[in-house]
Structures are given as structure tokens and as C-alpha cells.
Amino acid sequence: MNATTSQAIEPETEAPQAPDLFAKFAPLVKERDNLLAAGVRDPFAIVMDEVKSPTEAVIEGKDTILLGTYNYMGMTFDPDVIAAGKDALDKFGSGTTGSRVLNGTYQGHKACEEALEEFYDMDHAMVFSTGYQANLGIVSTLAGKGDYVILDADSHASIYDGCFLGNADIVRFRHNNVENLEKRLAKLPPEAGKLVVLEGVYSMLGDIAPLDQMVPIAKKYGAMVLVDEAHSMGFFGENGRGVAEAQGVIDQVDFIIGTFSKSVGTVGGFCVSNHPQTDFLRLVCRPYTFTASLPPSVVATATTSIRKLMYAGNKRAHLWENSKRLHQGLRDLGFKLATDEPESAILAVLLPDQEKAVLMWQALLEQGLYVNMARPPATPVGVYLLRCSLCAEHTSEQVEQILGMFEAAGKATGAI
Amino acid sequence: MMTDRATTFASVKTLIEPFNAKGVELTENTTFAGDLEWDSLTVMDFVASIEDEFDIVITMNQQAEIETVGQLVDAVQELK
Numbered sequence: 461m462n463a464t465t466s467q468a469i470e471p472e473t474e475a476p477q478a479p480d481l482f483a484k485f486a487p488l489v490k491e492r493d494n495l496l497a498a499g500v501r502d503p504f505a506i507v508m509d510e511v512k513s514p515t516e517a518v519i520e521g522k523d524t525i526l527l528g529t530y531n532y533m534g535m536t537f538d539p540d541v542i543a544a545g546k547d548a549l550d551k552f553g554s555g556t557t558g559s560r561v562l563n564g565t566y567q568g569h570k571a572c573e574e575a576l577e578e579f580y581d582m583d584h585a586m587v588f589s590t591g592y593q594a595n596l597g598i599v600s601t602l603a604g605k606g607d608y609v610i611l612d613a614d615s616h617a618s619i620y621d622g623c624f625l626g627n628a629d630i631v632r633f634r635h636n637n638v639e640n641l642e643k644r645l646a647k648l649p650p651e652a653g654k655l656v657v658l659e660g661v662y663s664m665l666g667d668i669a670p671l672d673q674m675v676p677i678a679k680k681y682g683a684m685v686l687v688d689e690a691h692s693m694g695f696f697g698e699n700g701r702g703v704a705e706a707q708g709v710i711d712q713v714d715f716i717i718g719t720f721s722k723s724v725g726t727v728g729g730f731c732v733s734n735h736p737q738t739d740f741l742r743l744v745c746r747p748y749t750f751t752a753s754l755p756p757s758v759v760a761t762a763t764t765s766i767r768k769l770m771y772a773g774n775k776r777a778h779l780w781e782n783s784k785r786l787h788q789g790l791r792d793l794g795f796k797l798a799t800d801e802p803e804s805a806i807l808a809v810l811l812p813d814q815e816k817a818v819l820m821w822q823a824l825l826e827q828g829l830y831v832n833m834a835r836p837p838a839t840p841v842g843v844y845l846l847r848c849s850l851c852a853e854h855t856s857e858q859v860e861q862i863l864g865m866f867e868a869a870g871k872a873t874g875a876i
Numbered sequence: 877m878m879t880d881r882a883t884t885f886a887s888v889k890t891l892i893e894p895f896n897a898k899g900v901e902l903t904e905n906t907t908f909a910g911d912l913e914w915d916s917l918t919v920m921d922f923v924a925s926i927e928d929e930f931d932i933v934i935t936m937n938q939q940a941e942i943e944t945v946g947q948l949v950d951a952v953q954e955l956k
Contacts, residue, residue, distance in 0.1 A: 576906055610937075613920055613924065623936070628938035629935040629936075629937050630937060631933050631935055631936070632920065632923075632924070632936065633924075634924050640924075640928070643926070643928075643931070644933055647932065647933045648929070648933065672927045836915075836917055837915070837916060837917055840916060840917065841921060
């Protein structure tokens with residue numbers, strides 16, 4: 461039969477026994493309702509109506525300075541980048557409608573991988589559809605049953621999810637604690653395969669890892685080392701390769717994971733490596749294989765941006781100036797920051813609880829400044845913060861304006 | 877004299893206390909998620925302190941199997 465009906469079909473069951481699957485979220489729903497009942501805006505439901513530049517948008521009709529976008533190098537409106545994207549859109553269409561291993565690899569995807577190989581001076585590059593998938597895929601595929609993944613307790617969700625997708629045994633060490641890393645490694649069976657997973661910059665507090673100490677220790681115990689440089693590509697190290705380059709240990713790193721959605725200014729993820737069999741991963745890495753590849757316009761913008769980032773020394777210098785000025789200025793105003801010194805382009809302003817964090821966040825928005833509000837479990841236990849990420853395109857005047865907004869909002873909410 | 881297991885149990889109890897804000901009574905059958913109401917981040921901090929104290933590694937895979945204080949004491953006994 462090939463019948464269709466316009467009448468709703470009623471289920472035959474009596475009173476249902478099974479609970480609503482949403483019931484498990486009840487405590488979170490209640491917490492959120494209580495927060496919003498206090499009259500504050502939802503920090504996780506902001507809509508940008510217009511975006512004028514890497515540092516300015518319009519939110520609910522108000523001109524707003526963006527200080528929470530990870531758009532570190534301000535490449536999103538670069539004229540060359542935009543021209544490359546438009547050209548690829550015209551020549552190759554709006555999407556590939558296919559997996560990288562079937563019909564979804566165009567000349568543009570290969571060109572993008574070549575740009576990455578040059579940028580990192582490494583033999584192999586694999587472009588994924590997002591940075592999340594790059595971690596998910598590489599961690600889950602490299603470490604199999606009987607192997608160990610040794611990761612920092614404060615690792616990004618994509619690294620944890622890579623662990624959960626795979627079959628390896630997962631061992632955590634205390635955040636950025638060199639001694640703790642060695643202690644854990646020393647306890648593992650010497651003959652077992654090991655992958656140590658580190659990040660250059662940890663995105664919640666903006667602190668950097670002591671890779672110069674950790675990478676050699678991992679090597680001492682025979683582990684392969686993966687470093688996620690998502691928040692450091694473009695402005696750490698002489699060539700912008702990340703914290704591993706800046707600290708002189710990039711040659712000992714087996715895999716670097718990165719993203720196009722921060723300094724590169726579009727979306728996508730990648731893995732670069734000198735391992736001769738890297739390309740084989742394309743066939744066994746499920747988050748690479750079983751998803752559609754990036755649209756041609758996206759890889760074209762990424763390629764152009766990556767090539768420009770190789771020679772972005774002046775931008776790097778200005779970004780560091782911005783980070784230093786904002787860090788000093790916020791401290792002078794009396795705010796508590798997560799790091800004593802500016803370690804990256806992320807500055808985290810610590811607040812005592814969720815209510816104070818949201819009030820401060822909202823007061824800043826009313827001033828015309830957008831920052832990220834973050835709370836556990838994205839942050840460690842009891843840490844509520846406003847995360848500021850600077851851009852190389854923030855002018856020195858904008859940084860002073862930002863400080864003025866923090867002063868006004870801080871005084872209005874009693875945060876300072 | 878305390879048995880080795882009783883000594884471990886006492887040490888585990890001491891390590892739980894800083895995370896036991898509600899002062900829940902700790903027995904063999906006390907559960908971490910249910911009775912102590914720990915979230916995943918608290919579990920993470922606590923497990924790190926157990927690993928450091930006994931100089932052992934409890935993988936996340938093993939942690940998933942441990943629900944009660946008694947099960948944790950057994951795991952520590954086995955691993956140390």
C-alpha cells in the first residue's frame with residue numbers, strides 16, 4: 461500500500477511509563493530559569509545583527525566592540541581573503557556535497573593542505589571540517605585498545621570527546637603540572653602505546669603550557685605527543701606556529717592540531733605531522749571520513765589567510781601590545797585576572813559567583829562591549845569568569861575605550 | 877591494629893572530607909554521585925588527590941565503574 465493520511469495517528473499506548481528524556485536536565489533548567497528571572501539577559505543567546513569589522517558588531521541595535529571572538533589576527537574582513545572566497549564560490553560552487561575520501565576533495569582542499577605544510581614546515585597536513593572534529597578524529601583513531609591517552613585535566617571538550625569515542629585507557633594529570641605528568645607516565649606499562657595530549661594555550665584562563673618541559677618528559681617515556689595550538693596559531697613563535705615553536709620544542713611534537721575558526725578567520729580544522737603514514741589516517745579516521753568536506757569558498761579563504769599569516773609579524777607585535785595594555789589596565793582598575801602576567805591573547809577576569817559574573821557581563825554589554833561569560837564545567841570548579849580575547853585589529857584607542865567600559869560596568873555592579 | 881584495608885578506608889575518608897561540604901556520613905555504601913552529589917569536576921579533583929596520595933593511576937575507564945566509597949577502597953587496594 462502506498463497510502464498517506466492527513467489525519468494524525470494517535471499512539472495506542474495507555475498512560476506512558478517511560479519518563480520524558482528531558483527530565484534529566486531539570487536541575488539545569490531550574491538554575492537557568494532562576495538566573496533569567498532576575499531580569500538578566502541570557503549570556504548564551506546573543507545574536508549579532510550586523511558585523512562591521514573583526515572588532516565591531518551591532519547587537520540589538522547597539523554598536524558593540526567585540527572582545528570575545530577568538531578572531532585573534534582579524535582576518536575575517538581581509539580583502540584578499542574575501543576575494544579568494546568569492547572567486548572559489550563562483551568557480552567551484554557553494555558546497556562539495558561529499559566526503560573528503562569520495563567526491564569532496566577539490567583542488568582547493570589540496571591547496572589548503574599545501575599551505576599548512578608550508579606554514580608549519582611539516583610533511584603532511586589533513587584538513588577536517590571543524591577543529592572539534594580534528595581532535596575527535598585524531599585522538600580516537602591514534603589511541604586504540606590497550607593504548608593510553610594521557611591528558612591535562614583542563615583539556616578542551618573536543619579532546620575529552622575524542623577519548624570517549626576511542627577505546628584507549630584515559631589517564632589525567634593535574635593542569636599544567638609537569639611533575640604530575642611524569643608521575644602518571646612512570647606508572648604506566650612501559651610497553652603500552654601512549655599519546656600525550658597537550659594544549660599550547662588553555663582557552664578558559666588564557667594560560668600557556670610549559671611545553672618545553674612537558675614534551676621532553678613525554679618523549680622520555682616513549683609517548684607520541686599531540687599539541688592543540690588552536691588558540692596560539694598565528695601569533696606565538698617567530699613563524700606563528702604556536703607555543704611549541706615559541707618554546708623551541710616543535711621538532712619533538714608528533715602532531716599539531718589546529719583550527720581555522722580563530723586566527724585563520726573562517727571554519728575548519730587540521731592536523732599536521734611529519735609521521736610518514738599520516739595520510740593513511742584519512743581512511744580510518746571516522747570524523748574525517750564520514751562527514752562532508754568544507755565548501756570550496758571556505759578552504760580558499762583559509763588558504764589565503766594562512767599564507768598571509770606567515771608574514772604577519774607586525775600584527776603579532778600589535779596583538780601582544782594590546783594584551784599587555786589591557787592586562788595592566790584591568791589590574792590597575794582592581795579586577796582580578798586569572799594570570800599574573802598576560803600569557804596569551806586571552807585575559808580572564810575572575811568573579812566570585814555566577815550572579816556577579818552575569819551582572820557584570822550584562823553591564824558591559826549595555827556599555828557596548830561583548831565578552832564571553834564562562835562557568836563550570838567549561839571552567840574549573842567554582843570559577844566564574846569573563847573571558848576577553850583580543851584582536852590584532854583592536855586599535856590602541858579601542859583598548860582604552862574597553863578599559864573605560866570595564867571601569868563603568870565594574871563600579872555600577874560593585875565588582876570593583 | 878587496623879587491617880591494611882581499614883587503613884586505606886581511613887585515608888580515603890580523610891581525602892573525601894575537603895569535598896564533603898554537606899558533611900554526609902561516610903560508609904562503605906556511600907555513593908559519590910547520589911549521596912555526596914559530586915559533579916564531574918569534583919570527581920576529577922578528588923581522583924587526582926587519591927592518585928597522588930597512593931601513587932597510583934586510576935584511568936577514567938576504571939573510574940566509571942566506581943560508584944561507592946567501598947568500591948573505591950577496593951580499587952585502591954588492588955592498584956597500590
